[in-house]
Amino acid sequence: MTDLVAVARSLFGEGKGLLAADESVHTATTRLASFGIPAGAEMRRQFRELFIGAEGIERYLSGVILFPESLTEKGDDKKPFPKSLATRGILPGVKVDLGLEPIAASPQEFITNGLIGLPERLAEYKKQGAVFSKWRAAFRIDGDTLPSAEAMHENAKRLASYAKEAQTAGLVPILEPEVLYEGTHSRQRSRAAMAQVFQILFSVLDEHAVDCAGMVLKTSMALSGNDSGKRDTPEEVALDTLGSLLEHVPRQIAGVMFLSGGQTPDQATENLAAISGRAKEIDAPWPLTFSYARALQEEALALWKGKEENVSAAREAFLARLAKVSATLSA
Numbered sequence: 001m002t003d004l005v006a007v008a009r010s011l012f013g014e015g016k017g018l019l020a021a022d023e024s025v026h027t028a029t030t031r032l033a034s035f036g037i038p039a040g041a042e043m044r045r046q047f048r049e050l051f052i053g054a055e056g057i058e059r060y061l062s063g064v065i066l067f068p069e070s071l072t073e074k075g076d077d078k079k080p081f082p083k084s085l086a087t088r089g090i091l092p093g094v095k096v097d098l099g100l101e102p103i104a105a106s107p108q109e110f111i112t113n114g115l116i117g118l119p120e121r122l123a124e125y126k127k128q129g130a131v132f133s134k135w136r137a138a139f140r141i142d143g144d145t146l147p148s149a150e151a152m153h154e155n156a157k158r159l160a161s162y163a164k165e166a167q168t169a170g171l172v173p174i175l176e177p178e179v180l181y182e183g184t185h186s187r188q189r190s191r192a193a194m195a196q197v198f199q200i201l202f203s204v205l206d207e208h209a210v211d212c213a214g215m216v217l218k219t220s221m222a223l224s225g226n227d228s229g230k231r232d233t234p235e236e237v238a239l240d241t242l243g244s245l246l247e248h249v250p251r252q253i254a255g256v257m258f259l260s261g262g263q264t265p266d267q268a269t270e271n272l273a274a275i276s277g278r279a280k281e282i283d284a285p286w287p288l289t290f291s292y293a294r295a296l297q298e299e300a301l302a303l304w305k306g307k308e309e310n311v312s313a314a315r316e317a318f319l320a321r322l323a324k325v326s327a328t329l330s331a
């Protein structure tokens with residue numbers, strides 16, 4: 001039987017974190033288009049290969065989250081991506097939710113789909129080499145009204161059902177309740193929304209008897225909304241992010257990882273440095289790390305432009321950013 005606790009903990013190796021390379025077909029297409037790169041299945045494979053195939057990533061990465069289609073795709077080394085990662089000591093994981101859908105009664109908000117047929121898909125992903133999994137829920141802040149109680153409760157129930165199924169299938173669950181950065185809200189409002197989401201989530205996980213030691217929490221940081229006109233200092237972000245986590249996240253979970261959520265690469269690096277530094281000062285109960293998509297990939301994509309001749313410059317930029325982000329954990 002898989003030792004879920006050991007696998008979950010091994011995602012938090014010294015100075016190591018995750019690359020979230022699990023953009024859906026739609027998100028990958030939009031992301032590539034924003035860099036002027038025409039997308040199709042082969043271009044998406046090259047997009048994954050740009051990062052997964054980069055030499056030396058194992059110094060900084062404990063895991064990579066893949067989109068299901070990448071579990072069976074091959075890198076330029078002719079090995080399936082999960083195999084290519086595993087041979088370098090990097091754990092392959094997979095995004096298993098099927099994306100967001102507006103809530104009928106509150107159409108600005110979302111629920112996450114993907115519970116139907118989940119056990120069968122998890123079994124298949126495991127055979128294909130995945131050892132951990134991820135499910136994302138997203139919460140919009142609007143004044144004091146959103147996120148609504150309905151959105152928080154319904155998403156918490158689905159996260160809990162997912163976590164149970166993943167643990168039963170022998171795949172570590174990463175639960176990602178993302179409080180979105182979009183909006184005009186204050187950092188304090190973001191902190192309060194995160195605390196509320198965590199409180200509801202962990203009480204529902206408890207009701208569903210999810211084994212917290214064999215799961216990971218992936219969260220946003222407490223930030224003023226991107227349209228608020230306010231730029232928080234890293235110290236402010238650290239204080240409020242850890243404040244919300246300490247209120248409601250049990251010490252038993254295997255660890256906490258952060259998404260970048262639309263912050264610039266520098267912001268995501270500086271904020272993580274402050275969070276990590278403060279977590280050490282206060283002796284926070286869980287290990288922390290990064291699980292970034294945009295903040296790790298953006299600079300490389302701008303250089304790559306979908307062209308073979310730019311691959312080495314793009315990989316160099318990716319490794320340089322990985323080194324900076326990783327250094328924040330051991331500073």
Ligand code: 13P
Binds near residue numbers: 176
């Ligand atoms: P970002 O770091 O770009 O927010 O992506 C992380 C992620 O996994 C989103 O689901």
